Amino acid sequence: MDDLVIARSLFGTTMAFHIIFATLGVGIPLMVLFAELLYQKTKDRDYAVMANRWTKSLAVLLGVAIPSGTIAGVQLSLLWPGFMEVIGRVMSLPFQIEIYAFFVEALFMSIYVYAADRISSWMRILSVTLVAIGASASAILITNVHAFEGTPAGFRIENGEIVDVDPWAAFFNPSFFVTAGHVVVSAFMTGAFVIASIAAYKMLREKHNQRVYQFHRKALMLGLTMGGIFSLLTALNGHESAQLLHEYQPEKLAAAEGLFETQSHAPLAIGGYTDRETQSVKWSIEIPWLLSFLAGNSFDTVIRGLNDFPEEWWPPLFVHTLFNAMVGIGMLLLLFSIIGFIWNKIMKRNTFPRPLMWGFIAAGPLSMLAIEFGWIFACTGRQPWVIYRMMKTADAVTQTGNLAMLFILFTIVYVILGISVVLVLRYYFHRHPVMNELDKHSNDNSSNFAQ
Amino acid sequence: MTNELIAITLLWGFIFIYAVMATMDFGAGFWSMVYMNREKTKATNIANRYLSPTWEVTNVFIVAIVVALFSFFPGATFLLGTVLLIPGSIILLLLAIRSAFLVFAHIAKEYKKALTYISGISGIIIPALLISVLPITHGGFIETVDGVARLRMDKLFTSPHEYAFIGFAISSTLFLSSLLLADYSNAANELEAYQIYRRDALILGPISLLMALFIMLTMQNEAAWLYKRMMNYFPWIIGSIAMFFVAGIALFLPSTKHTTVRGRPRLAVVAIVVQYFFASYAYGKAHLPYMIYPDVTIQSGFTHPNTFRALFISYIVGFVILFPGFIYFWRLFMKDKRYLQQNDPS
Ligand code: HDD
Ligand code: HEM
Ligand code: HEM
Numbered sequence: 119m120d121d122l123v124i125a126r127s128l129f130g131t132t133m134a135f136h137i138i139f140a141t142l143g144v145g146i147p148l149m150v151l152f153a154e155l156l157y158q159k160t161k162d163r164d165y166a167v168m169a170n171r172w173t174k175s176l177a178v179l180l181g182v183a184i185p186s187g188t189i190a191g192v193q194l195s196l197l198w199p200g201f202m203e204v205i206g207r208v209m210s211l212p213f214q215i216e217i218y219a220f221f222v223e224a225l226f227m228s229i230y231v232y233a234a235d236r237i238s239s240w241m242r243i244l245s246v247t248l249v250a251i252g253a254s255a256s257a258i259l260i261t262n263v264h265a266f267e268g269t270p271a272g273f274r275i276e277n278g279e280i281v282d283v284d285p286w287a288a289f290f291n292p293s294f295f296v297t298a299g300h301v302v303v304s305a306f307m308t309g310a311f312v313i314a315s316i317a318a319y320k321m322l323r324e325k326h327n328q329r330v331y332q333f334h335r336k337a338l339m340l341g342l343t344m345g346g347i348f349s350l351l352t353a354l355n356g357h358e359s360a361q362l363l364h365e366y367q368p369e370k371l372a373a374a375e376g377l378f379e380t381q382s383h384a385p386l387a388i389g390g391y392t393d394r395e396t397q398s399v400k401w402s403i404e405i406p407w408l409l410s411f412l413a414g415n416s417f418d419t420v421i422r423g424l425n426d427f428p429e430e431w432w433p434p435l436f437v438h439t440l441f442n443a444m445v446g447i448g449m450l451l452l453l454f455s456i457i458g459f460i461w462n463k464i465m466k467r468n469t470f471p472r473p474l475m476w477g478f479i480a481a482g483p484l485s486m487l488a489i490e491f492g493w494i495f496a497c498t499g500r501q502p503w504v505i506y507r508m509m510k511t512a513d514a515v516t517q518t519g520n521l522a523m524l525f526i527l528f529t530i531v532y533v534i535l536g537i538s539v540v541l542v543l544r545y546y547f548h549r550h551p552v553m554n555e556l557d558k559h560s561n562d563n564s565s566n567f568a569q
Numbered sequence: 570m571t572n573e574l575i576a577i578t579l580l581w582g583f584i585f586i587y588a589v590m591a592t593m594d595f596g597a598g599f600w601s602m603v604y605m606n607r608e609k610t611k612a613t614n615i616a617n618r619y620l621s622p623t624w625e626v627t628n629v630f631i632v633a634i635v636v637a638l639f640s641f642f643p644g645a646t647f648l649l650g651t652v653l654l655i656p657g658s659i660i661l662l663l664l665a666i667r668s669a670f671l672v673f674a675h676i677a678k679e680y681k682k683a684l685t686y687i688s689g690i691s692g693i694i695i696p697a698l699l700i701s702v703l704p705i706t707h708g709g710f711i712e713t714v715d716g717v718a719r720l721r722m723d724k725l726f727t728s729p730h731e732y733a734f735i736g737f738a739i740s741s742t743l744f745l746s747s748l749l750l751a752d753y754s755n756a757a758n759e760l761e762a763y764q765i766y767r768r769d770a771l772i773l774g775p776i777s778l779l780m781a782l783f784i785m786l787t788m789q790n791e792a793a794w795l796y797k798r799m800m801n802y803f804p805w806i807i808g809s810i811a812m813f814f815v816a817g818i819a820l821f822l823p824s825t826k827h828t829t830v831r832g833r834p835r836l837a838v839v840a841i842v843v844q845y846f847f848a849s850y851a852y853g854k855a856h857l858p859y860m861i862y863p864d865v866t867i868q869s870g871f872t873h874p875n876t877f878r879a880l881f882i883s884y885i886v887g888f889v890i891l892f893p894g895f896i897y898f899w900r901l902f903m904k905d906k907r908y909l910q911q912n913d914p915s
Contacts, residue, residue, distance in 0.1 A: 177672065177676075178672060178673070180672075181669045181671070181673065182665075184628055185667075185668040187632075188631065188632055188664060189661045191632050191635060193661070196653065196654045196658065197654075199646060200647070202643065202647075203644070203646060205643075206639040206642070206646055207643050207872050207873045207876055210872070210880060213636045213640060214636055214637075214640055214880055214883050214887075215883055217629065217632060217636055217887070218883075218890065218891060220629045220632060221626070221894070222894065224625035224628070225626060225898045227625060228621075228623070228625060228898065229622075229898060229901060232621055232901075233622075233901045233902070233905075233908065236905065236908065237901075280873065283873040284875060285873075285875055285876045285879040285880075516650065516654055517717045518654045524654075524658050527658070527662060528662065531662050531665055534666075535665065538670075538673060539673075545677050545679075545680075546676050546677065
């Protein structure tokens with residue numbers, strides 16, 4: 119393998135690892151906040167217990183999110199010095215502002231965890247709100263750099279020199295709001311569904327202990343409600359993201375849809391895989407005219423196909439599969455939420471049928487998968503560019519060799535951290551079953567947090 | 570002041586704050602490991618009580634330094650990023666292990682020992698590697714072949730100058746952290762822990778001063794340009810050494826708080842921070858305008874002026890927003906008696 123391929127694999131692996139913890143770091147604080155608010159509203163101590171337990175797991179997850187994010191941030195400069203030189207001159211604002219968001223999150227996370235028993239309940243709610251704001255803001259800001267890579271703005275390159283720099287124009291590049299919005303709502307959705315998954319799983323296992331069962335039921339309902347709302351927002355916003363691709367990165371949309379010939383009334387190909395030889399999507403279901411409609415709100419929107427672009431600009435064709443998988447998962451989870459809502463609120467049933475419960479259990483892992491697919495689609499689909507039509511990935515990569523060894527070392531460390539984080543969480547929650555806390559809280563509410 | 574000077578001052582400020590916070594952070598991790606088996610004293614508890622809420626905040630500073638570096642000096646980033654790939658990656662790997670296992674050790678009590686050893690030991694290696702960036706910027710270790718810059722690791726790791734820096738990093742990490750923890754235990758009325766950390770500080774202080782002298786000695790040979798320039802700031806160096814003795818005396822003064830022990834650790838901590846400030850001022854000032862000698866100066870690597878202006882505004886706004894948060898944090902964890910004196914942290 120040449121060094122470019124290894125650098126891409128190494129960076130992609132780092133990001134794929136970081137994003138698991140980062141997404142939960144964005145999603146779970148919002149769930150903790152809602153649990154805190156529900157506790158204040160209903161005075162039902164179960165919600166305080168939820169907030170406490172979710173915070174514990176959040177603290178563990180951040181123990182991996184933060185170092186892996188630090189790796190991501192430094193690795194950008196180490197692996198892609200050419201790219202970061204441009205970013206430094208043009209697009210450093212989001213990185214800089216992100217530092218403030220990290221500070222807000224780190225300061226108030228420590229306050230929320232280690233000073234909870236010494237501050238008033240409204241100060242606690244303010245702290246966890248600031249944690250949620252800090253985490254979401256850091257996600258929004260870093261995603262802005264990614265948005266800039268797809269729709270660069272605020273500079274020109276003339277004879278290899280960067281000129282006409284306008285850092286705010288770069289900051290408010292055309293896809294900033296839609297892309298950042300998509301990342302945040304999908305992270306909220308994932309956080310909620312992960313909570314729902316665990317609750318549903320526990321409900322199946324603890325059928326006979328009414329107290330514990332009811333506790334998890336409340337968590338499930340909270341997770342499903344939030345997950346439902348945010349999966350709707352994710353889908354609506356994802357539609358807008360696709361329209362942006364149509365406008366700004368047409369060859370990426372063409373690759374996502376496996377469309378080779380430019381046409382109006384273009385069909386939407388669902389499933390299957392793109393075949394380069396026959397220039398078609400094999401084994402797919404085609405819905406006539408739909409792609410044109412989705413991309414431009416009218417059936418005669420002209421969609422440009424891959425053949426309009428030189429072949430060396432084509433993204434890898436497998437992104438069609440990634441894109442379909444992300445959208446498919448989004449639609450499926452939206453469907454689960456709607457069925458759950460109808461079952462519970464309209465048909466007024468108190469328990470969910472077993473198959474549906476298994477669906478809920480799958481929801482968390484599935485949405486995490488959608489996050490991975492979405493990112494790999496977005497980054498790989500940008501190839502061969504690191505900054506669209508401005509800089510090739512090959513021109514940004516480090517010239518230092520010996521990357522293979524580093525790739526192996528980083529992968530080993532991610533595996534170790536991944537395994538140990540699971541073991542630590544399992545260990546902790548085995549040692550501290552929820553029953554103990556429910557008991558403790560029925561006779562004493564003074565120290566929710568000091569464990 | 571020119572834009573370049575403002576930028577390098579800000580960057581230097583971050584590095585200084587991080588250097589102080591990180592030595593405390595890594596040192597506290599190390600001490601919590603060393604005193605783990607002494608059940609009777611609270612030395613480990615004190616270290617953990619300091620460490621638990623602060624490590625995240627400290628970590629943000631390292632990210633802040635990297636961001637400030639590539640946003641203010643993108644030209645330097647290209648060279649630094651290229652030559653630091655290997656050492657930088659090793660630091661990152663150690664940092665990941667260290668932070669994660671630090672958190673794990675607090676949660677999985679049964680495996681606390683093993684986990685604390687891993688985080689304590691990896692934590693003490695990190696400052697030794699981090700500081701290696703300094704001798705690299707002194708010149709002589711970067712070689713350019715066919716337009717590609719490369720770090721001569723063989724040269725670096727056979728250089729006495731590098732080992733002087735490594736020795737200095739480790740001894741000051743342990744020195745500063747033991748001094749701070751002495752102060753922290755004094756504030757928490759943990760006299761036994763105070764005695765232990767005071768003793769450690771008294772042993773390690775002179776060692777780190779020796780290491781600093783060793784740096785100057787080796788610098789004479791290996792980075793003569795820098796040595797000559799530093800001598801222009803000789804009064805600062807004298808001031809720095811004077812502050813060291815102030816701190817030493819402070820540790821022997823009668824305590825204002827307790828009758829059974831000696832020392833005014835708060836005064837000593839302040840004096841030592843001033844000592845490091847003076848010394849790094851002289852070092853930094855002499856280093857200018859070079860970022861990496863002789864290839865990159867602060868002018869040659871500087872960012873676009875428009876970007877600088879926007880960044881500068883963001884710094885001011887960010888500072889105004891964050892300042893109250895830092896004050897509140899300080900009050901809750903450094904001053905609040907209820908936190909300092911509790912029995913079991915976490
Ligand atoms: C739970 C996660 C999740 C779910 C269910 C969806 N997405 Fe998504 N999607 C992401 C998580 C995500 C992401 C991980 O957040 C991405 C990767 C990069 C980005 O900006 O957001 C993304 C990117 C992304 C892009 C690419 C943007 C670009 O390349 O610049 C498009 C066009 C869509 N999404 C569209 C959709 C549609 C139409 C969905 C229908 C339901 C959908 N996404 C569901
Ligand atoms: C967090 C989730 C992310 C994942 C899973 C992810 C995944 C990937 C993958 C797989 C690659 C390699 C692409 C290829 O060569 O085929 C890549 C490249 C890259 N990504 Fe992302 N990425 C993520 C987020 C981001 C963000 C937020 C940014 C913006 C700061 C970003 C910037 C880059 C850059 C600069 C490259 C290298 C150059 C390139 O290959 O274009 N990534 N990423
Ligand atoms: C190339 C892309 C990325 C880089 C360079 C990056 C950088 C970082 C860094 C440096 C940290 C540690 C912060 C600290 O020290 O406290 C971090 C943590 C985090 N990142 Fe990432 N990140 C990237 C992608 C993402 C994405 C795409 C998201 C959101 C979906 C995200 C969300 C978070 C969150 C929530 C945390 C954890 C806690 C915190 O904010 O301190 N990151 N990231």
